[in-house]
Amino acid sequence: MKKEIMLGNEAIARGAWEAGCHVAAGYPGTPSTEILETIAFKYRDIKAQWSPNEKVALEVAAGASVAGARALATMKHVGLNVAADPLFTFSYTGVNGGLVIINADDPGAWSSQNEQDNRHLARAAKVPMLDASSPSEAKEFTKLAFDISEKFDRPVIVRITTRVAHSQGIVNLEEKQNIPLKDFVRDPKKYVMIPAHARPRHVFIEEQIIKLKEYSTTSGLNFIEWKNKKRGIIANGVAYQYVKEVCSEDSILKIGMVWPLPDDLIKEFASQVEELYVVEELDPFIEDYVKSLGFKVKGKEIIPLCGELTPEIVDKALNGKNIESPLPAYQGVIPPRPPKLCAGCPHGFVFNILKKLDLVVNGDIGCYTLGVLPPYSAMHSQGCMGASIGMHLGFEKARGDEMARNSVAVIGDSTFIHSGITPLIDLVYNKGTGTVIIMDNRATAMTGHQENPATGKTLMGEETFELDLEMMAKACGVKRVTVVDPRDAELLEKVIKEEVAAKEPSVIITKRKCILKK
Amino acid sequence: MKNVIFAGVGGQGVILVSKILMDVALKNGFDVKESEVHGMAQRGGSVECHVRFGTEVSSPLIPKAGADYILCLELLEAMRKLEYLNKNSVLIINREQINPAPVEIGAMEYPSDIESWLKNNFPNTIIVDTGEILKEVGTKRALNVVMLGCLSRFLDFNIKDWEESISKFVKESALEQNIKAFKMGRELIA
Structure with missing residues (x-):
């Protein structure tokens, strides 16, 4: 083969x-x-x-x-x-x-x-x-x-x-x-x-x-690997690989079908081992189920609930093994290397101005979320795809006109299409007066420059209808829609000031292709 | 089982060389697994690849203190991988400094004692100068393959296998440069 x-x-x-x-x-x-x-x-x-x-x-x-x-x-x-x-x-x-x-x-x-x-x-x-x-x-x-x-x-x-x-x-x-x-x-x-x-x-x-x-x-999707019956370990996903590596003497019930779980197989396994463990990443999903079948089992009391597992975490939890480093601890400070907006990134130009104007920024999901980090430090809320616009309206509903005159929502082209259109309709419908900046870099950039309805190309590389974000915003009822090249800092600053000051909904589309996109 | 970690900065080609190594290992009859984190790599973050090969490989991640070889394409990145070293590991580092964002904006300093600290505390450290080679090869982009050449000195695979696998993953127009880079990297290790 x-x-x-x-x-x-x-x-x-x-x-x-x-x-x-x-x-x-x-x-x-x-x-x-x-x-x-x-x-x-x-x-x-x-x-x-x-x-x-x-x-x-x-x-x-x-x-x-x-x-x-x-x-x-x-x-x-x-x-x-x-x-x-x-x-x-x-x-x-x-x-x-x-x-x-x-x-x-x-x-x-x-x-x-x-x-x-x-x-x-x-x-x-x-x-x-x-x-x-x-x-x-x-x-x-x-x-x-x-x-x-x-x-x-x-x-x-x-x-x-x-x-x-x-x-x-x-x-x-x-x-x-x-x-x-x-x-x-x-x-x-x-x-x-x-x-x-x-x-x-x-x-x-x-x-x-x-x-x-x-x-x-x-079906064979869940199976038992019998070895020593003193200790039996139930494991799924990559955690199974870690268990196999560090517990080579123990019996394992490998879970490949995690829902519904195999009652009879779990009973067979659990009843034949002296001590029963579950090793799983994140929640005690299998563990709680095994407990509901009436078995005593150790899981999250020794395996971390948060973060991913690694072979040495499993080794320490199950075998008590501690790692000995041949090196002393380095006493200096190792600066982290966080991701950052690329040199020349169109989003950077926008964040420069948002920072300068000291606005409250309701952010969204994409490369531009990096605007939260230095040197910009210009993002103050972010949750899920499209949340920027709804949260922006919520800020205004809570704190009134003064908040709307000192804040913006920022959202990328793909994220706007994903989940930003309905909240924009809501902002207009429910008489919000805030400003939404659609950072249109002509790509779904963060995940590697995928096409989206506003790029005019499909996944298969075919030409297709190119969604016009300006018309889209107008169709949602926004009368003040401005398209700006973010590289024109002077103009962009002027537009942001004007639109944030205006007591009606406005959309600014900062349009420039991602610097990395061919 | 052999455990190799490649570490670098987004854009240095860490994932590509890990693919070449895996291909060579597969050709030599080994089971192979690899794990990479590259969600943020395109935005200049740290990138790391674990490659493991042997008769049977379970975990795609190398455990702490479990690396046989760590190849770092940048100095600072080496300091993030120390926990993977054991007393028999070999640490090969490219003598190059790429400032991370906090250093660029003046919020933190790039440590100046990395080389001396490693030499004092971990004798199996090899720090290589690749600048001249890359100049001769004619492209800085071949750094990853120069480092792969360094690694090849420690692994028992023949040159023909390496060259074949390089040609599988490198664009034809850049192949000659990369083969040269690989060979010169190999010569860097005494």
């Missing part, structure tokens, strides 16, 4: 292709972005697209599935929050062609605003979740997820974490399966979720979860 070294995300793209996936949609987000980029680059027989946000991406994938295709949606963990609405109800409708969602969690928050553990979402939405521990598993699980999806009529989530997504390993290459489109059958009882249809679907889902629990025990 042909082997290749692949990044976890490349392996997922390969898995989707081998599974005969027809349609793939997503929104860029570290550490998930390379999945669709790889599909667009290498597996061009899949119709792949960047959607404006994750909710739309999942809806496109769900539509493709109902229409009979095998479909993939990709996103980072916080993206699944945005897509939670379709997730929870497409769980009710189920699928026609296999529907697989790739969810990339980020323990350690390497490039995210939080460390949420999305295993909870699989449980809450009642959809199966596979949890890969390596690039090769990421490929296998993605492939298998399509089969599980069709067999049990469920969307299936494949969960990866940063250390799987951005880790490379050897992957076996297999042939592409030739999967024809399924027939589309008009079936409103399954695909139209009015209450009368939803109630019986809920019963159906609960029946499927019972069947999946059985599958979780028998």
Whole structure:
């Protein structure tokens, strides 16, 4: 069999292709972005697209599935929050062609605003979740997820974490399966979720979860590696790899299907070992479940709840091993190397002026979030995609005109399209008077210059309609819309002063291509 | 099992050389794993790659005190990797200083005693000058491959394998320069 070294995300793209996936949609987000980029680059027989946000991406994938295709949606963990609405109800409708969602969690928050553990979402939405521990598993699980999806009529989530997504390993290459489109059958009882249809679907889902629990025990996705029975360790994801490395004498129950969990297998394992442990990153998800089955187990009392795990953290927790450094501690100060806006970055010109004018800045998600750091130190709130504009209105509602005359919201082009349009409508509708700066650098830059609806190009590189942000803002009801080249500092300062002073909603579009974009 | 860490600053090509090393290891029949953090790399942050190869590799991360070789493409970055050293590790550093943002804006100082401190406290430190080589090769961008050449001196792979893997990952137009950079890097280690 042909082997290749692949990044976890490349392996997922390969898995989707081998599974005969027809349609793939997503929104860029570290550490998930390379999945669709790889599909667009290498597996061009899949119709792949960047959607404006994750909710739309999942809806496109769900539509493709109902229409009979095998479909993939990709996103980072916080993206699944945005897509939670379709997730929870497409769980009710189920699928026609296999529907697989790739969810990339980020323990350690390497490039995210939080460390949420999305295993909870699989449980809450009642959809199966596979949890890969390596690039090769990421490929296998993605492939298998399509089969599980069709067999049990469920969307299936494949969960990866940063250390799987951005880790490379050897992957076996297999042939592409030739999967024809399924027939589309008009079936409103399954695909139209009015209450009368939803109630019986809920019963159906609960029946499927019972069947999946059985599958979780028998499928081989969860398995026991018996060794010494004095100590048994349950582990999932990359934590399994750390356990394998530092606890080579212990028995392991490896969890590859993390929802629903395999009751019978857990009982078999737990009842035969003297001491039971769970090693998992983030929340005590498996641990709490094992406890609910009535077993005594050690987990978060010795394994950290916050941050990602490493082999030595596991080694210390389970084996009491302390690392001895051959070096004394360096007594000097090592300056950190934080990321920064590039030299010549168009955002930098804007932040220079926001700092000079000492405005309160409601920020958003993108490269420009780095405006919070020195030398600018010019950002005072930021939460999630699109939050800048709604928060900006909230500031005004709380503190009145004086606040609106001393503050702005800043948001990037892609983030504005993702989640900034509805709050801009709200700002106008509810009589806000604040100023929104759309920092249009002609790319979804932070994640590596992906195309978006305002760049006029698709993921596959085709020319397409270019969304006009100026017209968009006007259509939301903003009468004062100004487009400025941020390099013209004098003009930009004048415009910001005027617009912030104006007692009506205004939008300033600072338009200049990202310095790194070709 | 061999454990190699490449460390540098975004844009120095750390991930590329880790791919070359993995390819050579795969060709020689080893299991290989790698882990990288590059979310912020394009914005001038620190970048680090762990490469591990052996009969069977579980964790993609090298444990603390577990590195056999640490290759640093910048001086300060070496100081962030000290916890991966054990007494048998070899630390190879490019003698180059790239100021991080807090130094650039005058908020902090770039430590001036890195070289002397390492020499006094960790005898297996090798600090190399790559400036002349890069001048001769004709591109600063080949620094990563010069450092790979240094590493190659310690690993039991033949030159042909290295060259083949370099040609797989480097653009054809830059191949000749990179092969030269690799060979000159190899000569840097006594």
